[in-house]
Structures are given as C-alpha cells and as structure tokens.
Amino acid sequence: MKQMAQKKIxxxxxxxxxxxxxxGIQGLDExxxxxxxxxxxxxxSGGAGSGKTLFGLEFLVRGATQxxxxxxxxxxxxxxxxxxxxxASLGFDLDRLVAEKKLFVDHVSIxxxxxxxxxxxxxxxxxxxxxxxxxxxxxxRVVLDTLETLFGELPSPGIVRAEIRRLxxxxxxxxxxSIITAERDQPDKLTRHGIEEFVSDCxxxxxxxxxxxxxxxxxxxxxxxxxxxxxxxYPFLIDDxxxxxxxxxxxxxxxxxxxxxxxxxxxxxxxxxxGKGFYRGSSILASGTAGTGKTTIAACFVDAACRRGxxxxxxxxxxxxxQILRNMRSIGIDLEPWVKKGLLQFHAARPTYGGIxxxxxxxxxxxxxxxxxxxxxxxxxxxxxxxxxxxxxxxLTRLVDFLKTQGITSIFTSLTAAGALEASEADxxxxxxxxxxxxxxxxxxERNRALYVLKSRGMEHSNQIREFVLTDDGLxxxxxxxxxxxxxxxxxxxxxxxxxxAVVTFQRQELETQRRELERKRRIFEARMVMLRAExxxxxxxxxxxxxxxxLLGEEVVQDxxxxxxxxxxxxxxYKKEGRAKVAPVR
Amino acid sequence: MVWNLRxxxxxQTPKSIRAFANLKAMCEEHLxxxxxxxxxxxxxxxxxxxxxxxxxxxTLVRRxxxxxxxxxxxxxxxxxxxxxxxxxxxx
Numbered sequence: 001m002k003q004m005a006q007k008k009i010x011x012x013x014x015x016x017x018x019x020x021x022x023x024g025i026q027g028l029d030e031x032x033x034x035x036x037x038x039x040x041x042x043x044x045s046g047g048a049g050s051g052k053t054l055f056g057l058e059f060l061v062r063g064a065t066q067x068x069x070x071x072x073x074x075x076x077x078x079x080x081x082x083x084x085x086x087x088a089s090l091g092f093d094l095d096r097l098v099a100e101k102k103l104f105v106d107h108v109s110i111x112x113x114x115x116x117x118x119x120x121x122x123x124x125x126x127x128x129x130x131x132x133x134x135x136x137x138x139x140x141r142v143v144l145d146t147l148e149t150l151f152g153e154l155p156s157p158g159i160v161r162a163e164i165r166r167l168x169x170x171x172x173x174x175x176x177x178s179i180i181t182a183e184r185d186q187p188d189k190l191t192r193h194g195i196e197e198f199v200s201d202c203x204x205x206x207x208x209x210x211x212x213x214x215x216x217x218x219x220x221x222x223x224x225x226x227x228x229x230x231x232x233x234y235p236f237l238i239d240d241x242x243x244x245x246x247x248x249x250x251x252x253x254x255x256x257x258x259x260x261x262x263x264x265x266x267x268x269x270x271x272x273x274x275g276k277g278f279y280r281g282s283s284i285l286a287s288g289t290a291g292t293g294k295t296t297i298a299a300c301f302v303d304a305a306c307r308r309g310x311x312x313x314x315x316x317x318x319x320x321x322x323q324i325l326r327n328m329r330s331i332g333i334d335l336e337p338w339v340k341k342g343l344l345q346f347h348a349a350r351p352t353y354g355g356i357x358x359x360x361x362x363x364x365x366x367x368x369x370x371x372x373x374x375x376x377x378x379x380x381x382x383x384x385x386x387x388x389x390x391x392x393x394x395x396l397t398r399l400v401d402f403l404k405t406q407g408i409t410s411i412f413t414s415l416t417a418a419g420a421l422e423a424s425e426a427d428x429x430x431x432x433x434x435x436x437x438x439x440x441x442x443x444x445x446e447r448n449r450a451l452y453v454l455k456s457r458g459m460e461h462s463n464q465i466r467e468f469v470l471t472d473d474g475l476x477x478x479x480x481x482x483x484x485x486x487x488x489x490x491x492x493x494x495x496x497x498x499x500x501x502a503v504v505t506f507q508r509q510e511l512e513t514q515r516r517e518l519e520r521k522r523r524i525f526e527a528r529m530v531m532l533r534a535e536x537x538x539x540x541x542x543x544x545x546x547x548x549x550x551x552l553l554g555e556e557v558v559q560d561x562x563x564x565x566x567x568x569x570x571x572x573x574x575y576k577k578e579g580r581a582k583v584a585p586v587r
Numbered sequence: 588m589v590w591n592l593r594x595x596x597x598x599q600t601p602k603s604i605r606a607f608a609n610l611k612a613m614c615e616e617h618l619x620x621x622x623x624x625x626x627x628x629x630x631x632x633x634x635x636x637x638x639x640x641x642x643x644x645x646t647l648v649r650r651x652x653x654x655x656x657x658x659x660x661x662x663x664x665x666x667x668x669x670x671x672x673x674x675x676x677x678x
Contacts, residue, residue: 108642117658118661118664119662121643121646121659124629125636125644128630129641132633132634132637154642
C-alpha cells in the first residue's frame, strides 16, 4: 500500500505556483495536492490524543527516509525515550535515524516551580537550540510539539507570544518546512493561545471522536493558502505503519477496463450475462433479503476462480470461515481444498471492532499481501453498523477504485430489508458494474428464491427472472413459469408444469382417437363403395335385360299396328316417319 | 560557602549586558567575597543550552548552594532577584 502511494506521489504533477513538501503520509499528499507548503509553517491542531505528535514524527521520519530531507523534532512535552518508545510501535526506529544523523530530537523541559522572573527576556536560548539542531543534521524539516506549552512554563505571556511570532518568521526566513502542533481544548478555537494567527499558510485540524461507542479519527484542512485542497473531513487511522488518511477517491477513475470475461461459476448465470460471465476487474453487487443465497453466489464465484487456479480473498464480516465452509459443503460447494492449497484465504472480523477505517485497512492489507484476483466482501451492509451511509459509501468508492486498478473482480453482498429493495441500495449500487438481485417470491404458501440481473454495464444481459434452487449438488437456475398470476416458482411451478404436461398428453390422446376414427370411417366408406358397386352392377344387368326385352317387344307392336292399319285402312302417313313403311309401305 | 552562579547569554545584547551588571551589583552587595559568576555565551557554545535546559535569555542559574534555582530576565527587579535566590524572604 505504502509503495503504491509513493509511486503515486512521484508521478503526480507538482504545482508550479507553490512548492510543496511531500509528507509521505498515506493519502495526505493526495488531498493537499502534493504535501505541505515548502519552506513554510503548518499548524496541526487537535485535542488530546488526536495524533498530533505522531503526525509530526511521521512527517519527519518519512522526510528523512523517503525524501532525503533530514529533520529536527523539538518536543516540549514528551521526553526523548518516551517518544522513541511511542513511535517504535509504529515501525519507526527513531534511535537509528538519530544515529544516522537523519533526525535530531531535542526535549525542551522547563519546570515552572524552579523559575523566577526578574525583568525582560527573550527566547534566544530556544532559537539557538533549534538552530544548533538544524545545523547538526542539515535539517530541511522542523517539528515543534507542542509549542504552546511555553505559555504555561514561562512568565509574561506577552513576551512568549511575541517571541513565538518571531520564531515563525525566523523559521520561514530559514526556508524550513515546519509543523507546529497545538492543543485544541475548545471547539470554537483552534489553539489555546491563538497562535494560529501567526501561521498563515496551512492549518490542519485533527479530531478524534467517539460516536455510538466507535472511535473515528478525522482530518480537515482548515486553510491552505495559495493551493487548492480537499475541504472535507477525511477519516484517518493510525496503525502499525503510521497514519493513513482516506481520501474519498484517491486513485481516481483512470483504471483499465479489460474485455476479458470470467465465469460466475454458475453456467445459467453466465448465460444471463451475455453467455460469458462478468468482466474481469468489475465489481458485482449481490443484494437481497435474508436467506436469498447471497453468500452462495459469492462462494460459487470463488469456487470457479480457484478452479481456474486463481487466488481468492474472502472477507467475512458475518460468519466465521468454518461456518461458511460447512454451509457451502452442504450444497455441494467444497471450498476447503482451495483453502488448503492456499488459493483461498478468509479474513473474518466483525467490523464493529475497529471502525470503518480499520476495515478499510484490513481489506487493503489483505489484498496487497495476498494479491488475489477475486475478492468477496460478505456482507457490505455490516459496515453500516459502524458508520454512516456516507462513510460506507466513501470507503466503498475507495475500495472499488483500488480493486479496479488492481484488476481484481469483486463481489459485494448486501443484505437488504424486505420491501424497497432497489431504493435502499441506490447509494452503493451506483459504484457497481453488475447488480444481481436475489429475491424471495411467496406463492402458494412457499418462499422460493429468484434471481435476476438488475444491471450489468457494458454487456447484453437477460431481463428474465430465474428461479434459484439450492440442491445437494450445487446451485441451479431454472426458468420460472410466467402465468396469469405472475411468476410461479417452487411447487407452484412444478404443479403448473405437471398440469401443462397433462394437457399435452390429453391432446395427444385425443388426436390419436380422432385419427383412428378417421381410419375407421375410411374403411367403412370403402366397404360401402364395394357394396354399392356390386348392387349397381346387379341392377345394371337387370336394367339392360329389361331394355333389350322392351325393344323386341316394341318392334312386334309396330308390326302388329301396321297390320292393324292396313286392316282398318286408316291414314297411314303418321307412321311414315317411323320408317316402318319399308316394312309396310302403304301406297 | 561560595555561591556558584551561571548566567546564560546570547552574544553581547543590551539585555545580556544589563543582566550581568545587575547580577554583579547584587552580588557585591549581598555576597561579597563568596560568589563566583560564570557567563556562558550560547552563541559560542550552543550545545550547553540543551544540557541546562535553557530556553529564555538571559537566564541565571544558581548552581550552588543547592537546590538549583533558575531566574529568567535581565534581573532589573532586584527585589524579585533576591527572593528568587532565597536571599530575602518575601515581604
């Protein structure tokens, strides 16, 4: 983390209007645009235990070790052995730096009880001490911690005040980048004795507050003459590597967007995401009410990543690793081999333990040391317990940016209250590239899981709701039945499917019956045809016979009639036409 | 018993010269023949400021007799000087 921050500092353009001295303090140089004003004094004000002394010391230690600028620390409160002991826990070896002449520490202690005052004096003795210390190490940086103690130790506040003013001018004249710390005991004043009026260049306020039993540290740049600076209150933390200020988005939006896709571990889900799964380096939100299978989705993804031989880091803020392993095993996802192979690491902690800064630090540290390609934060909503929505959002922004610059694909699960699912997530979801919504659908006295892709940036994705079934051998996504009453899942879906099947079978049987009926009719028809033909033929024969008989009979009649005419001597002209005349020509 | 007094100054400033003169006058009056004044110029020996925890200039330190007494200022208020050195009770 520290290495990265340093790279960042060296690559960031230094303002050409006001020269700045990089502090090397994680995050601070980003919000100040490069560090503290070079060759000028900065006032660090804060209440007791707000980290002023440490701020000053880290400024010097990093100056000496990273920027080759030796420093002088003038302590008005703590003794030198105490100081060394206090910062040793932060990984700073004060004694070594002193031995290497990179740092000079002086402890100014005046016991008021021994002191009398008879007339005018000045602080030339202090000036000489500081000047001597500066000369010994060739210092470019000076820290005076806490200068205002002089007011309590020396008589005539008027003289002290005037001399402090002279001291500031003197430091400036010498071109030293200096930090003067001051105790703040009243909320409406920056310093106890108002010395901020002498420091016109830069004022930084440190604050340590307890809210709802959780301690948070804040830093705010009250004033920075001639420079733009972040004006927010920035959370910061003190850990074994010193101070880390957490700017909302220190890394910016300049990360790559790889085209590579990675499988979600659930083939149907990949199918819903354009057939290829998530983009590598994207951030995925899996949100849903209790018991909808958020952790399972994450576990599937982790399992798939480990199968590809990639490393995965699982931040469990709700369950212990053992519990997750056991629960996943019950649905056929065995993550234990991956843990044993060293491909999967769990970091389990309740976020309430150390506050949001601690959580962010934990995640950053885990990621930088383990270098995973997949990260799971389960669930992100547990962070809300320790902080406000705003802080969680700023922390997440930073985390997401960080993960993206590292090309790490991340799944964040989010527990939502039943009801306004989409609205409550609006804050977090805008940071995410893909949003899977898990839902319980209540139909026919059952709760069944359903999943759909609410959004997925930069890819085609299905608009369908899928039923999400946890079985002994893993997770399956099924089509849901879309009926008149809406989406049907679970046994309602099953019964609907059976009903459909029954209808189809019935129709098939019906068809078969009809086909047989038709066949039967055809056969009847054909049989009838044969019969009819036979009848017809029989009839025809009879009729033919009749016809020929009748013809014979007709001829006989005409002959008979002709003979009758002859015999009666009738006019026979009416018979000429019939051609019977030749038979019986009447002339 | 010989008093051992040390006066810290920073160069020949008017305040330093005034302080030395005031101290000398006081000693001559109250400790004649049994005092010893050591003037330390911090401009010449800056490291001594650290050893004796000197911040203000001029500073007078009574090294002997013990306990150690420290008085800052140009010693122009002789009354306060005597009180500070335990040479006279207050009031």
